[in-house]
Amino acid sequence: MNHLLLGSAGGKHLLLGNEAVVRGALEAGVNFVSCYPGTPSSEVPDGFRSLAASGRFVFEYSVNEKVALECAAGAALSGALCLVTMKHVGVNVAADPLLTMTYTGLPGGLVLLSADDPGCHSSQNEQDNRLYARFAGMPCFEPASAQECKDMTRAALLLARESGQPVMLRTTTRVNHLRGPVLFGPLPDPAPIVPFARDPGRFVPVPAVARIRHRAAAANLERVRDTAEASPFNRVTGEGDIGVVASGISRAYLHDALLAVDPERKPRVFELGMSLPLPVKALEDFMRRVKVLLVLEEGEPLVERALQALAHTLSLPVEIRGKQGPLEIFGEYSVPQVRSALLSLLGLDEKAAAPAAPAPAALPGRPPNLCPGCAHRSAFYAARKVFGDEVVYSSDIGCYTLGLLPPLRTADFLFCMGSSISAGSGFARFGKPVVAFIGDSTFFHSGLTGLVNAVFNKHTVLVVILDNGTTAMTGHQPNPGMDQDVLGANCTHLDIESVVRGCGVTRVARAGGYNQKRLLALMREMKDETGVRVIIVEEPCVLYARRVLKKRRGQKAYAARRDAAAAECLETLACPAFYRTGETCGVNPDLCTGCMVCVQASPSFKARKEGEQ
Amino acid sequence: MNLTLRIYLTGVGGQGTLTATTLLARAAVAYGLEVVSGEIHGMAQRGGIVESTVLLGGFRSPTIRPGEADLVLGFEALESMRAVPYLAPGGAAVCATDFIPPPGVSMGRERLPDIEDVRETVERVAGSSLFLSIDALGRRAGVVRSGNTALLGAACAAGFLPFGPEILGEVIRRHLPPKDAEINLRALELGREAAGPCRERQEQA
The missing domain is CATH 3.40.50.920 (Rossmann fold)
Structure with a gap:
């Protein structure tokens, strides 16, 4: 296999920090890699995915960070050298197994990459996960350049194997996303597998064992101090x-x-x-x-x-x-x-630099926005039409959080991955009815448990699963809801409706993401019902459809009547392909993807074949 | 090497400015310069602002703060204007004259500045600057997005970078598939040509 990251020793390449992490893991002979994608960590697993055919390691996108860490911990107990990658808030999800696996130790070796995000470039908080290293009692490496991303990943994995203690590789957004020259070292064969020796007195932390292992973990960490004293880093x-x-x-x-x-x-x-x-x-x-x-x-x-x-x-x-x-x-x-x-x-004076030019006054903003042709917009448009402000919208983590922007305004609160259903259930006990929005990947991540809880405890919540067939926000990584054809031979597709019904939900319906009539009808039907109701809105992410599925619609919308109704659609649907012209609205054919939601929303818009005038 | 240069690049998500950033950083490496480059991903991909940096000559931080950029490369006119505070007084700027209207403008709630306003704001801070329509150049080269390469070519030809367009050409040939390389080499040449007349106008003024 020919790939930049498989290049020979002595080569010098310009790499993203995250790409350098991949190379470092290969140079240590990593056997198993698991992850849940999340900015700023996502290019690490994406790099491994692109190298999967090399046969050097086993790789998976796990359904959430806890599962990713547990899966890798199992593999490390079984003797594999393992890397687990996630963003900082993912470590909260994985904290439960983490804080015990430092007690048992993992003979094969395990490194946890925690990609922190000071400044909240793309996160809901800026927690400092060096605290987790201290909390769990793990050695911690903190690279500052692309070269160090490679070198420290390798060193962390080798230390994890040698000490049998899980090790943290802690990066921050600037490090993950900087690019710099990296000098490659030798690429060895994958690490040998350490045979598992049964030892329940170590690996089954019942209280009597845990008390002993706490001391063992502390002693192991103390032994690693000698490595830190002599570390070239x-x-x-x-x-x-x-x-x-x-x-x-x-x-x-x-x-x-x-x-x-x-x-x-x-x-x-x-x-x-x-x-x-x-x-x-x-x-x-x-x-x-x-x-x-x-x-x-x-x-x-x-x-x-x-x-x-x-x-x-x-x-x-x-x-x-x-x-x-x-x-x-x-x-x-x-x-x-x-x-x-x-x-x-x-004690030196600061030479006053020439002052920077002031920011030009009152420039139009450019907030991130749902793409033209995004079916989330269609679902939100229908929801706002049916529910308006009579309900409260519980949102979740993904592109659809952008539903918070006017005029759609379909996000009133949010905590973390998977919180929409559970937090929505609790809210509705004391406030207005709740409509909860959750994406397919987030549903499998941790929406499932909230749904089971809602059924079990007889909550009243309307759940809208926005199934765009991929993990869109982080760059189209696989999840269990994805098409079997795209998943390939190594993964199995799970049908969301069957899963929802299997959780005990009886009121379930599917709707095409662009089908306004169906969306409106289902939402109106379910509006005044009680209990748990689920609408599964299906339409592939428009970017994913174009890039991966190679789908084109061949049609464009246009404003057939340049009237006030067209202008009203501009105000309420606010598709980025629209533009105001005088008192009415036009459609930019370069941006229109042919979803035809506007055609259903307003008689002023019509469809025509691509290229027709 | 004593030469240092801090380059701030700005554009709109989906435009391909990060690809241009990598191309520029690779060219600097090919020329034998020390390089660190930075980019911020995430929410910005959904049509938001995409800012990136290339720092030459031995810096380790991938960031550029207001007033520090020796060169601003603006791949969209509104974002070029927004980036002016980053430009070091007397620095250089190469800016696209093409606008991508943000949602507030499309909705008719906000107004885009006039391209002359952009030019004036940039020129008030910049020691020298170039403006060109990268959409037009990209379209002539064969693909609109290749206009980004035309802008890089213009920056080289204008002498704002330590190396000439031929280094960029080398990197394009080495890293892009043959068909894309052909289009981008054409765009590079168009950018180089566009820099000539722009520069003369600058000198006359």
Whole structure:
């Protein structure tokens, strides 16, 4: 198989951080990879998917992060070297098995990639998962460049195999999505499988076992401290009595901020690439050499507090600075922020840069939007028509969260993956009736349990499953609802209606996503019913239909009557292919995908063959 | 090498600006420069703003903050105007004159600036700038999206990048399938030609 990521040792390639993670895992001889996709982690499993034919490893898109981690933990018990990838909030889903598998240990070796998102570029929170490494008691690596993404993934996997302890590889959005040169190392055969030896006294954590394993886990982590003390990822450079300890992407910001500092005035720097267990001996030595020290870490002040505690225990007279001034726990750091903190540490004046130009006043915004031809828009349009503000809309995680935007306004609350049905059930007990929207991938992820609960506890909720046949938001990854033809021989398609009926729902109906008449009729029928009702809205994601299924509709909509009714459709359906012209509305044929929802919504629109005038 | 250059690229989701970013970063590597590049994915793909960066000459951070970009490459006119605060005073800009109207504009609630407003706002900060219709150039090359490559070609030809269009041509030939390469090489050439007259106008002014 010919693939960039299978290139030979000594080659240097420009890689995305996430692509470099894939190469690093191959260089360690990874045997099994599981994941649930989520920005900013998604290109890691996508890379493995593109390499599946190499036969070097077993790979799967699991249905959620807990399942992904459990599946990999099982494989690691069975002796395989495993990598599990997810975004930061996915680790919350996987936390239950995680916090016990560090007790049992995993002889084959397991690395958990946690892709954090400080600044919430594409997430509902900016939690700092280095806390999970501490909580679970796992060694933790924090790369800051594409090269380190490769090198640390390899090192983390090798450490996991050698120590038998699960290891965290913690990245942040900037690292996942930066691109830089990567020098390839040798590509070995896949790692040998470590034969499983039955040991219920270790692997079945009943209380008597768990109490013992807690001590074993702590001792194992302590043994790894020697690795951290000697790790090439923990480096000291420079001299003098002013110090900086930096971790993660802050190391890159520090490097660039130092470009502006006279070499004579540069501080002593401790780069903490392997950040847990802390290399306390090396840090003690560092702190004995400096009078004042600045800690650079995005998110929570974890290293800062650990160093303060260490300095206190050792009675070191070092002043430790961290979260103050421009360096906050919120969002991301930047080179100018780090430069400013650094210059103040060094007692240097900041040369005032020429001020940036002001932002031009009142430019039109460009919020992300549902695509032209997206069937979610069609379902939301029908829902708003039938329910208006008489119901409350419980949303979930996926493209359809964008239903919150006017004029559709079909998202009133949201917590996390799969919460729409369960949170909607609870809400409806005390408030207005609830319509819950959930996508196919999210339904399989964790909507299922909420649905079972709603049936079991006789909740009243109308669930609309927006089945676009793929995991659209993150780039069209497979899920169990996908067509068998697309899934191929290694996966089995699950029929959503059968699953819903199997959960005990008796009121179930299907509708084509573009079929307004059917959508409206079903919603009107079910509006005043009680209990759990499910409408499955089926239409492939329009981008997926075009790119993967190679479907084209061959028709375009046009405004046959340029009247007020057309303008009203512009105001209520708000398809991105519409444009206002004078007092009415036109359809941009370059953007129209031929879904014909507007034709059903208003007599002013008609269909014609593509290319006809 | 002492040369450093921070390039800020901006456009609209679906336009192909990330592909252009990678092309530019690969060209810089082929020319022997140290490169780090950055991009933000996620919600932005759904028709939102897509911003990316290419930093040459030994930077490690993939980010560019306001006032730091030596060169702004704007693949859409409104987004070029929005990106002006990123441009270092006296820096260079190459901007598409083509607009992709955002939803508020299509709905008739907001108004696009005039292209002359865009030009004026850019020129107030930039030391030198180029404007060209990448849609027109892309269409002439064979595919509208190849207009992105024309814009890169113009930036090279105008001397805003440390290397000439031939390096980009090399990377296009090496990394794109033959049919796409042919179209993009044509677009590159059209971009190079377009830079000539634009530049003269600049000098006359």
